[in-house]
Amino acid sequence: MSESVSESMQLESFQLSAIDIADADLAMLHALSISVTWPHRAEDWQFMLDSGRGIAAVDEIGRVVGSAMWFPEEDNFATIGMVITSPRLQMHGAAHWLMDHALRDLQGYRLGLNATRPAERLYRSLGFRDEGLVYQHQGEVQTAPPAPALEAGEVLRPVTPEDHKALIALDKQAFRAGRRVLMNRLFPLSTGMVLERNGKIVAFSLCRPFGRGHVVGPLIAANDRDAVMVLRPHVVALQGRFLRLDTRQKNAPFSDYLLSCGIPLFDTVTTMALGCSWTTNQQAGAPLTYGLVAQTLG
Structure with missing residues (x-):
């Protein structure tokens, strides 16, 4: 310093x-x-x-x-x-x-943050520009609706240490910057699920204790179906307990699934960036961050 x-x-x-x-x-x-x-x-x-x-x-x-x-x-x-x-x-x-x-x-540095409503004016005065909203879902899990059935060549299983390198690479694609050190801090604190398709990991989720209960994040997938697949095992495990997930998905099958689990929308914050386009202009079909590690960390 x-x-x-x-x-x-x-x-x-x-x-x-x-x-x-x-x-x-x-x-x-x-x-x-x-x-x-x-x-x-x-x-x-x-x-x-x-x-x-x-x-x-x-x-x-x-x-x-x-x-x-x-x-x-x-x-x-x-x-x-x-x-x-x-x-x-x-x-x-x-x-x-x-x-x-x-x-x-x-x-x-290129910078990103998620601003609460009272802080938005300050960050805009410093040159940050709006990129979208983060929807904070949280509550006691009421039920675990079924996820789509596995298709031929798909495997849904827990994360193993041998997966870590692939998960770090997939997270980098979605986050648009590498965060190997952070991911390696998260692995021992978290339970995780991966979705494999023809032997390749295409989606994953990590869930750890946080705040009033647990939080799912990061959750990385290329589409809503895959995101629901790797989310549901955590929902099943935490029925009756407090669960939080921060997502940029709204009015989509993924957010509808959260609502159907009894995890309502609690609040929103605004994603902002300075010196870059952090979350916009991503390539079609590229993996997305469906669940943030934390609002502070993205």
Whole structure:
């Protein structure tokens, strides 16, 4: 982190200082996200801290009152997330100050993020442009409707360590940047399913504990049918339990399947990009990200 991390900011009666987020108290970071009703557990925060870098804003007595993280991936691409300011500091410029640190550290990167409604104006003022919506489905799984039947040459099975290389490559096609390190962090935390067609993996899903229950993501497939195929085993396993999936699919067989499982639409966020076209203009038939790892990570 550059020396600029030690910069301070006078915000009305508050004197804020920026520290490396790796040095921030985990319990205080967790309390910060709780203050804005985000569902992250302390374990989810630790996963983010292990996967990226960032800053925390602290006040005069050392309380964490803001955060911003960024996650550089391969191919000169990074996502930005966990941009939080405590309720008492919102609307006073603290989030802009936090983003200034992130953008300074990420010069030369192509950037993507998923913006909550209150943050959209800030990101647009920094040059980010809208690319679409993410639909946050969540709730207690009520039922597991059948998926399409397997066809000749198809196999649906659990992920094995021997699959990891192929899954990383398929995720790169969908995400449009490599994220090998992140994927290798996810594998030991997740249960997974793959769909093979004539011996080739064409779709997969990972499911791990997160927030109030579990989240499915990434879920990578080239079409709704294949996406439902690799989703259903997780739905079966988690009936009666809380499940979340963030998707860019709307009014499609995949989103209809989520609704039929009793996983309603809860909220939306806006995907934005700077210096690239992150999620638009993808080739027809190419694999898509049907389920995000997290809104912060894409």
